[in-house]
Amino acid sequence: MLSRAEKALLVRIWDRMLPIAEDIGAEALLRMFTTFPKTKTYFAHLDITPRSKQMLSHGKRIVHALHEGAKNISTLATTLAPLSRFHAYQLRIDPSNFKLLSHCILVTLACRMKDDFTPVAHAAMDKFLSAFAAVLAEKYR
């Protein structure tokens, strides 16, 4: 459950990250590939060297989707329906990996926001990312 204050906080954070979407997204992905090498198995078709054109573009896409989700938390399932279908029928990424990327997103945000990543912000973001991941996995079966 997210309170109204938490939802507003999430929008503020993602608004702040949107201008540096490429950097945030690419860093989170790099952290995930480095810390959890098994996640690279889903990216054999892309150049995942640090800050490659493809990593920056992919990272940007992920952050934009998160931003969109944060703006529409009460209608997450509808907003993310196309992404949901994409993950279920095309990508078929094992949902355990969503937790790994979510964790690396938290680490990336913590690095950038330092003390601004308060316990309340941390809790709200963790809840939001879990909800987001749950919607992505919703159509799997």
Place this chain on the structure above:
Amino acid sequence: MVDWTDAERSAIAAMWGKINPDEIGPQALARLLVVSPWTQRHFSTFGNLSNSAAIMGNAKVAAHGKTVMNGLDRAVKNLDDIKGVYSDLSVMHSEKLHVDPDNFRNLADIITVCVAMKFGPSGFSPDAQEAWQKFLSVVVSALGRQYH
């Protein structure tokens, strides 16, 4: 036996050298209780945990956070036998404290976030994160090993 590369050994030692357990420990344990409130089930005697501010300011939480974080020192000093070092601690967490080992992973992830906040993107690079998280996952595994 865990395979540590030389790079990982030095990254872990370097991280531990920079970390102040008395600072990070309290923050991490308090955050665990805020981010995952169900973990409060183990701390019913700790007094006021009713909201984020109360938890972050709670002296018993802070004291216990220091104890837990300083406990990592033995593992850093004995990378090649973390299993052995924590055998008794594992038994205690299972038989006396009845703590679900999933909580160890949970706390490890939150410690990692606190370390990231402290050192930023260059101080806590992806390679440093890899070594640090590998270290914590060995600790987590050792603490869960004596459960049956």
